[in-house]
Amino acid sequence: MDAKCLECEANVNIEDDAVVGEIVTCPDCGADYEVASLQNGTVTIKVAESVKEDWGE
Amino acid sequence: MTKKSVGILFDRIRWEEKELGRQLEMRGSSYDMIDAKSQVLALDDSNYSTLPEKILVRCVSFYRGLNVSSVYEAHGIKTINSARVLDLCGNKLRTSQILASRGIPTPKTVVAFSSESAMQAIETVGFPCVMKPIVGSWGRQVIAIRDRETAEAMIEMREQQSDSMQTIFYIQEMIKRPPRDIRCVVVGDEIVASVYRYSAPDNWKTNVSLGGHAEVCKITPELEETVLKTAKVVGQGVLGIDLMERSSSEFVVHEVNGTAEFKGAQMASTQSIAGRIVDYMLSVDGKLGQKLIA
Numbered sequence: 001m002d003a004k005c006l007e008c009e010a011n012v013n014i015e016d017d018a019v020v021g022e023i024v025t026c027p028d029c030g031a032d033y034e035v036a037s038l039q040n041g042t043v044t045i046k047v048a049e050s051v052k053e054d055w056g057e
Numbered sequence: 058m059t060k061k062s063v064g065i066l067f068d069r070i071r072w073e074e075k076e077l078g079r080q081l082e083m084r085g086s087s088y089d090m091i092d093a094k095s096q097v098l099a100l101d102d103s104n105y106s107t108l109p110e111k112i113l114v115r116c117v118s119f120y121r122g123l124n125v126s127s128v129y130e131a132h133g134i135k136t137i138n139s140a141r142v143l144d145l146c147g148n149k150l151r152t153s154q155i156l157a158s159r160g161i162p163t164p165k166t167v168v169a170f171s172s173e174s175a176m177q178a179i180e181t182v183g184f185p186c187v188m189k190p191i192v193g194s195w196g197r198q199v200i201a202i203r204d205r206e207t208a209e210a211m212i213e214m215r216e217q218q219s220d221s222m223q224t225i226f227y228i229q230e231m232i233k234r235p236p237r238d239i240r241c242v243v244v245g246d247e248i249v250a251s252v253y254r255y256s257a258p259d260n261w262k263t264n265v266s267l268g269g270h271a272e273v274c275k276i277t278p279e280l281e282e283t284v285l286k287t288a289k290v291v292g293q294g295v296l297g298i299d300l301m302e303r304s305s306s307e308f309v310v311h312e313v314n315g316t317a318e319f320k321g322a323q324m325a326s327t328q329s330i331a332g333r334i335v336d337y338m339l340s341v342d343g344k345l346g347q348k349l350i351a
Binding site: 056 | 220
């Protein structure tokens, strides 16, 4: 599956075993996206949240 | 919609969350993946009946995971970890306080609450020491302070930040240790993985997220005693307990993680850590223990 980068319009490859919530990175410009939905082989992505101060483990 | 017995609360899917899902599927257990970012929770609504009775909290955002789990708990859902454990682990000051109060070996820690008093805290601990934010991790803003000039620069830099958390100065003794620390993953009352985490070249921090690597660490009786005592003091659940070696048989606990990452530890382990977590989640009693909100 492919999605189009919202920044540079490059193709962002989404693996077949991807799940909603997974982070993918544009190979051309490095922008991070979150897989927003997966339905019948169609994928939509949204801009991933950036790292916040309280992120960690 | 069929109610599932277990769920995984997330805000970002990493390798760990996918592996937890795979392990649940291998056991034939259906489960819900619950995106914390999409949760809209009416506090006076008792209708949380479609949610699973047990939910594993895996949020990377401390405040998000803590607050969603405290609402879930108030509506009778068992979260792993409990909101109380997440609260204790997510705040380094609270973690250090409970470790020191309960006799767990931990680095000497002094806190100050203004830039004026920060230098006094640093001098109390002595050089070299480590300055850390009380919330957040992956080694960010963890600074080695080796002299007074560095201390003054760090205090001044923090003073200029608008975030009031930046004026809470958590200062810790720098332990003379080998270029590694130890991560023990504890599930319930058992250590399921124990690894050394070695620093990446040119970095004194040992976080795997900063390029460090893991190797198997033998569980000695002294290590086991310290780790299991720590787990008991903090509260039972799934914990990533980090220790440093003051000597070959003396360990100090410097951090307890409530939503532990275990990809690095898995590389050096023969058994599936996610599998052990899933088995614990499936077997644990769904009744609530001590809640953060009554």
